[in-house]
Amino acid sequence: MSLLQQITTLVNKDLTLEWRSKHAVNGILLYVVSTVFVCYQAFKTVDTLIWNALFWIILLFASINAISRSFVQESQYRQLYYYSIASPKSIILSKIIYNIILMTVLSVIAYVIYSLVFKNPVGDPLFYFIAVFLGAISFATVFTMVSGISAKTGNNSTMMAVLAFPIIIPLLIVLITLSQNALQGVDRVESYNEIGVLVAINVVTVAISLLLFPYLWRD
């Protein structure tokens, strides 16, 4: 099988598994709804700065919960089987693509619920949506590799948080500036720098993941 075929098969497999159990989507949905509701009860109304920060924090924890499962949800033997039939590059790429799809769906759901419950004027809705989309992709690319590392350590969820937070903070800073610009309806040209940095980070992370993953799974 070629690399592309392997990737599509693996992504399809992951999507079917998810579709059957709806494990991630339901769990995250419940998580997002309850957090949004708690925040709404606590704050009632907030200014845009806090609104934005809260949204990203909710999304951050939702994505950590969703993605940390990506390597441990399947048993060791099944993973061994994948490794014997597919190349490590296609495995990591398929995981990244699957997580991107999952995160995009999750963040769209989270955004819709959040903005329904918590009303807040968004200056440039389309641009805010692009920021959310970029954020979902960045979370997916960074966390996939980190979850691969933390899956090897045993106590997965703690290590996931310890390893992922320092790495995601720079991305989060850029994302918050970008989405704040969108909220206030600043001219779009102002934010091209941030978008450039985000795209660059994503490209670099995917490239490094491709290079490093073969070393990670072989043991």
Place this chain on the structure above:
Amino acid sequence: MRKNWWKILAACLVSASVVAGFMGPVPKLFLLHETIRNVYFHVPMWFAMFTLYAISVVYSVKYLNGGNPKHDIIAVEAVNTGVIFCFLGLLTGMQWANITWGEAWPSDSKTNGSAIATLMYLAYLVLRNTLEEEQKRAKISAVYNIFAFPIMIVLMYILPKMTDSLHPGSGGNSTFGDLDMDNNMRPIFYSAVIGWILTGVWICTLRYRVALLERKANQID
């Protein structure tokens, strides 16, 4: 007999930078006054830290390619030494900022960035502690080290350039080149940087040699 000339050079350069840093001529600058001399002592900490982290990444790559356990020891000892320099840089920066910028922790992108980078490397050390099997630990931590390094570069070089920062060389501020440093300061600054980098590397090699000895002692038992 090992060649020791660079260790003597490190000692001489650092000592010279202390004397010249106090007595050498400095430009009269608004706000900074005499504290501009801190450039000779605070900034070299960061240069030493970066050199050590870069060494660590290089040896992590070497480890993944060759599987030599000595390379892994070099990588971890470089990070250990780098973290010390990072803390020294943070502390001296806080003391300096307290006087010139009015608070010990101004919300400055470079300050926050270096604090987060410290967290990253502490996470690396925590990761090493949780893994017990030696080969697995070496491999996984090498992977994390290489993965985190480019993001740290983004954090400490690119982000401060984009946002406003109090530090020179970022935001709209001038770099070291134009305003802060005149030609009298330059040789002293560079000798301090080289001296501290060499000192950092020296401490790292010491730690590495001690670690090797420990390893040997443990193997015999």
Place this chain on the structure above:
Amino acid sequence: MKKISLLSIFTLITTLASYAQSSEIEMAEGLRSSGKIWVVVLVLLTIVVGVFVYLFTIDKKVTKLEKRNS
């Protein structure tokens, strides 16, 4: 082109110099004039040299251990 750049640098320096003079930036001239600052430099130098001597002794010790072990 060179002339212009030289000229601009010159004007920049002169304006900076005049700025420096006009705002009367306080430097520690008094401390320096009495020459007592050398005492501080001497103390710091002693500490730095002491630390380096200490590093050298550790280095020697490690070398000795390495020789014994090999």
